[in-house]
Amino acid sequence: xxxxxxxxxxxxxxxxxxxxxxxxxxxxxxxxxxxxxxxxxxxxxxxxxxxxxxxxxxxxxxxxxxxxxxxxxxxxxxxxxxxxxxxxxxxxxxxxxxxxxxxxxxxxxxxxxxxxxxxxxxxxxxxxxxxxxxxxxxxxxxxxxxxxxxxxxxxxxxxxxxxxxxxxxxxxxxxxxxxxxxxxxxxxxxxxxxxxxxxxxxxxxxxxxxxxxxxxxxxxxxxxxxxxxxxxxxxxxxxxxxxxxxxxxxxxxxxxxxxxxxxxxxxxxxxxxxxxxxxxxxxxxxxxxxxxxxxxxxxxxxxxxxxxxxxxxxxxxxxxxxxxxxxxxxxxxxxxxxxxxxxxxxxxxxxxxxxxxxxxxxxxxxxxxxxxxxxxxx
Amino acid sequence: xxxxxxxxxxxxxxxxxxxxxxxxxxxxxxxxxxxxxxxxxxxxxxxxxxxxxxxxxxxxxxxxxxxxxxxxxxxxxxxxxxxxxxxxxxxxxxxxxxxxxxxxxxxxxxxxxxxxxxxxxxxxxxxxxxxxxxxxxxxxxxxxxxxxxxxxxxxxxxxxxxxxxxxxxxxxxxxxxxxxxxxxxxxxxxxxxxxxxxxxxxxxxxxxxxxxxxxxxxxxxxxxxxxxxxxxxxxxxxxxxxxxxxxxxxxxxxxxxxxxxxxxxxxxxxxxxx
Numbered sequence: 022x023x024x025x026x027x028x029x030x031x032x033x034x035x036x037x038x039x040x041x042x043x044x045x046x047x048x049x050x051x052x053x054x055x056x057x058x059x060x061x062x063x064x065x066x067x068x069x070x071x072x073x074x075x076x077x078x079x080x081x082x083x084x085x086x087x088x089x090x091x092x093x094x095x096x097x098x099x100x101x102x103x104x105x106x107x108x109x110x111x112x113x114x115x116x117x118x119x120x121x122x123x124x125x126x127x128x129x130x131x132x133x134x135x136x137x138x139x140x141x142x143x144x145x146x147x148x149x150x151x152x153x154x155x156x157x158x159x160x161x162x163x164x165x166x167x168x169x170x171x172x173x174x175x176x177x178x179x180x181x182x183x184x185x186x187x188x189x190x191x192x193x194x195x196x197x198x199x200x201x202x203x204x205x206x207x208x209x210x211x212x213x214x215x216x217x218x219x220x221x222x223x224x225x226x227x228x229x230x231x232x233x234x235x236x237x238x239x240x241x242x243x244x245x246x247x248x249x250x251x252x253x254x255x256x257x258x259x260x261x262x263x264x265x266x267x268x269x270x271x272x273x274x275x276x277x278x279x280x281x282x283x284x285x286x287x288x289x290x291x292x293x294x295x296x297x298x299x300x301x302x303x304x305x306x307x308x309x310x311x312x313x314x315x316x317x318x319x320x321x322x323x324x325x326x327x328x329x330x331x332x333x334x335x336x337x338x339x340x341x342x343x344x345x346x347x348x349x350x351x352x353x354x355x356x357x358x359x360x361x362x363x364x365x366x367x368x369x370x371x372x373x374x375x376x377x378x379x380x381x382x383x384x385x386x387x388x389x390x391x392x393x394x395x396x397x398x399x
Numbered sequence: 400x401x402x403x404x405x406x407x408x409x410x411x412x413x414x415x416x417x418x419x420x421x422x423x424x425x426x427x428x429x430x431x432x433x434x435x436x437x438x439x440x441x442x443x444x445x446x447x448x449x450x451x452x453x454x455x456x457x458x459x460x461x462x463x464x465x466x467x468x469x470x471x472x473x474x475x476x477x478x479x480x481x482x483x484x485x486x487x488x489x490x491x492x493x494x495x496x497x498x499x500x501x502x503x504x505x506x507x508x509x510x511x512x513x514x515x516x517x518x519x520x521x522x523x524x525x526x527x528x529x530x531x532x533x534x535x536x537x538x539x540x541x542x543x544x545x546x547x548x549x550x551x552x553x554x555x556x557x558x559x560x561x562x563x564x565x566x567x568x569x570x571x572x573x574x575x576x577x578x579x580x581x582x583x584x585x586x587x588x589x590x591x592x593x594x595x596x597x598x599x600x601x602x603x604x605x606x607x608x609x610x611x612x613x614x615x616x617x618x619x620x621x622x623x624x625x626x627x628x629x630x631x632x633x634x635x636x637x638x639x640x641x642x643x644x645x646x647x648x649x650x651x652x653x654x655x656x657x658x659x660x661x662x663x664x665x666x667x668x669x670x671x672x673x
C-alpha cells in the first residue's frame with residue numbers, strides 16, 4: 022500500500038499544495054530563500070499541464086500571475102522581502118481589480134538586502150500595509166512543512182472565495198526545514214474555485230454585488246467581454262469619480278472579508294487549560310515556543326501557547342479571549358515587534374504584554390522562551 | 400454616414416460613458432480607428448481579442464472598445480499580457496502603450512518581452528512627451544527640447560524605440576504615423592497576424608503639450624510635420640545618413656522568424672507527457 026508519508030522541505034510542500042489546489046501558472050524571479058519554490062515549479066508546472074515562466078523581476082512576476090488569473094487560471098508567485106517590496110504595486114492592483122492570486126513570501130533576515138540566508142519575520146507589517154491605498158488583505162503564516170502545505174491550499178481557496186490576493190508569509194526556517202510529514206492525497210484536498218457568472222454575457226456586470234459582496238468572475242476569452250482597471254470603477258468596471266460609486270466599491274471591498282471575520286480565526290492552542298501565562302507566536306518561532314511551553318508544563322508552570330496561523334485580518338476576537346484569560350502574555354517574534362503591536366492594540370492595557378524579539382538572523386530558541394516564561398512566573 | 404463610421408460603431412462599447420478623455424487634435428483616436436479596422440479586416444471575433452494598456456493617455460484606449468479589456472499599472476501592460484497569453488494561448492493579445500509607459504517605466508518589460516518572444520502585439524504610441532501628467536520629458540523627447548520638466552532644455556538623448564526592440568530580439572518591428580492612417584492599419588493587421596513579439600511604433604501628435612513646447616503648433620501643423628518628416632524604409636535604403644538626418648523612417652523595419660515562448664513551452668509539456 023502506498024503511504025503518504027514523505028520527507029519534504031517546506032518549499033516542496035508548498036509546491037505540492039499549489040498543484041493540489043489547482044494552481045496552473047507560476048511566474049517568478051530568483052531570490053534566496055524562495056528560489057527552491059521557483060525551481061521546483063519549473064519542473065512541476067509543465068508536468069501538471071500548467072505554465073512556468075521566469076520573469077525579468079518581481080513586478081513582472083506578479084503582473085503575469087494576475088494576467089493568468091484573469092485568463093481563468095489559478096496563479097502564484099513566490100519571493101522574499103526585497104522582491105516582496107517590488108510586488109506591492111500589483112498587490113494593490115489585484116486587491117482593487119479583485120483578481121485571485123497567491124503570493125508566497127519566504128521572509129529572510131534584515132532590512133534591505135539584509136541576511137539573505139537567515140530567517141526573520143520582518144515583513145508582517147509590509148504584508149498588511151505595504152501596498153498603496155486602503156485595501157483588505159489576507160495573510161497566513163505556516164510554522165511547519167505540513168502547515169506550509171495546508172495553508173498554501175487554503176490560501177488558494179481564500180483567493181478564489183474572496184477574489185483577493187492572498188499572502189503566504191513563511192520564513193526561511195519553515196521553507197528549508199526538511200521533515201517527515203503525512204500529506205493528504207489529491208482527492209482529500211478540499212479545493213474551492215471562483216464563482217463563475219451564471220447569467221448570459223449581455224447581463225453580466227463584472228463588479229455587481231450579488232449579495233455576497235463577491236461578484237462572480239468570468240475569464241477573458243469566454244464570451245464575457247468586460248473591462249478591468251485599477252482606477253476606481255462602477256459595477257461595469259468602467260472608471261468613475263462619482264462619490265456614491267467610489268463609496269460603494271470601497272465598502273464592498275472591505276466588507277466582503279470583514280463579514281467573515283468569525284470564519285477567519287485560524288489558530289492552534291496548546292496547554293490553554295489553567296494557563297496563567299500565554300505565549301503568542303507564529304511561523305517557525307511557534308515551534309520553539311511549543312517546545313518551551315511543553316518543558317515549562319513538565320516543570321509544573323501554568324503556561325499555554327497560542328499559535329496564530331492567520332495574521333491578517335488580525336484575529337481580534339480570538340486574541341482577546343486569551344488576553345482576558347491570561348495573567349500576562351509573551352509575544353515572541355523574529356522582528357523588533359510587529360505583531361505585538363496588534364496584540365497591544367487589541368489589549369488596550371488590560372493585560373501585561375511582554376515582547377521577545379530577535380533580529381540577529383538566528384531563531385528564537387526554546388531556551389529563550391522558557392527563560393521569558395520563568396521570569397513571568399517568578 | 401460612410402461605411403467606415405458604421406464599422407467603428409460596431410466595436411465601440413455602447414454602455415461606456417462618453418465623451419472620451421483625449422484632447423482635440425490627439426492622434427490616439429486615429430490609432431483606435433486603424434486598430435479596429437485592422438482587427439475587423441483580419442476577421443477576428445471580438446471574444447478573441449484582449450486589449451491591454453498601461454497608464455497615460457494611451458492607457459484609456461481599451462475601455463472604449465468591445466473586447467476583453469484590461470487597464471493595468473504604469474509600464475506593466477506587457478507583464479499582464481504575458482500572463483493572459485500563456486493562460487489562453489488562442490487569444491490575440493494586444494498591448495497599447497505610450498512612449499514613457501513602454502520605454503521608461505516599462506523599459507525592462509519591453510526588452511524582455513522582445514527577447515523572450517512572447518506572442519503579443521505591442522503598439523507603442525510615441526508622442527515624445529508625457530501627456531497626461533502635463534508635458535514632462537520622456538525617453539523619446541528630443542535633446543534640447545524645453546518641456547515642463549526640462550525648463551532649460553532636455554539634457555538627455557532620446558531612445559530609438561524601434562532599434563531598441565530590434566536589438567532586444569523582436570522578430571517584427573514596424574513604424575508609422577497617425578498621418579499615414581491607412582498604412583498604419585495595414586501594418587497593425589500584419590503585426591497581429593504575425594506569430595511572436597511584434598512591435599509597432601506609432602508617431603502621434605500631442606498637440607496640447609508637444610505641439611506647444613516644440614513650437615510645431617496646431618493639430619494641422621503637427622500632421623503636416625508628420626507628412627513632411629517621414630521617409631519610407633524603401634526610400635530610406637537609397638538615402639545617405641545626411642539626407643536621413645531628422646527624418647522618421649516608416650514601414651516594416653524587421654520581419655524575421657523565431658520560435659515563440661508559448662509554442663516552446665507547449666512542446667516541453669507534450670514531451671513530459673510522452
